[in-house]
Amino acid sequence: MKKPTDLESRILEILDSNIRLIQYSVYTVGLIGLAIIARSTHIFNKFTSAKSVPREFIRKAVKLQGKVNGIEYCQLPLQQVEGHQPNYALRFNVEHIPIARLLPWKDRKALEKSFLLDIELVGVHLTTLEGVDNLIKIPVESNPTIWFRLYGLNCETNHIYASIFLKRAWWKFWVERDLALIILKQNKGIVSPYLTNSQHIYFNEKYPAYYRKLLYCEIKYRKL
Missing domain, CATH: 1.20.5 (Single alpha-helices involved in coiled-coils or other helix-helix interfaces)
Incomplete structure (x- = not known):
């Protein structure tokens, strides 16, 4: 050696x-x-406003998790809809759940609205409020944790455009739970007018394909 x-x-x-x-x-x-x-x-970041969400997340249509703390049905001005029937934008007040947590957080009974994300269901407006409690409110209250995919941002109103995914029941894991598609299949809504990028509104490159999917679903399930 x-x-x-x-x-x-x-x-x-x-x-x-x-x-x-x-x-x-x-x-x-x-x-x-x-x-x-x-x-x-940003795996440990908790987003508390539209401004805190990285623009890259919206550009890449990142899917995030959150807990619904409130639901709003916002009636649109009649000049923005076709015909004489009112349409409603569906918005959720969501507490973002980070991808990972360093320490367990203590649950608070009430969270200030200013720390919640204002998320509007993208691409679909409700045409009636009749029966929407059974379709939306009750499922969300039983499973308030949702997933949402980012598609756009309104810089003027500070709300995020996103698709909403309700939590699947374990015996229905193969069923599509995209809320926008559920609303169209139940004939409770219509595809909203296509919004283009402007000074205050931004949509990512993946939104047009999703919008076409919504249009196909509306035509397939529209009542004659």
Whole structure:
């Protein structure tokens, strides 16, 4: 066996005497790397307003999780709808649930509305409020945790356009639970006018394909 040189012996001696320091250095570098990744991906961030959501998330149509704290049916001005029947925009006040949590949070009985995301169901307006409690309110109250996919942002009103996915029952895991499609299939709504990007409104590149999907569903299930 080859005998180590003086230089090699000295290096081994230094490594042996500083093994703890080397280990801690490796751990520190690893933690710094994880911190950089976490900061760039926002996995620990809790979004409390439309402005806090990274524009990149909207551009990539990221799917996020949240808890519904309220539902609003906002009647649209008659000049914005066809015919004489009122249409309603469906909006949710949602508490965002981060992708990952560092520490368990204490549940608060009430959360200020200013810390909730204002999410409008994208692409579909309700044409009636009759029966929507059974269709929307009761399922959401029984399972307030939802998923929503980001499609756009209104910078003027600070609400987010997104598709809403209700929690699936375990025995119906194959059933589509996209709320917009459910509303169209039940003939409770219509596809809203297509909004284009402007100074105050932004939609990502994936929205046109989703909008076409809504139009196809409306034509398929429209009552004659």
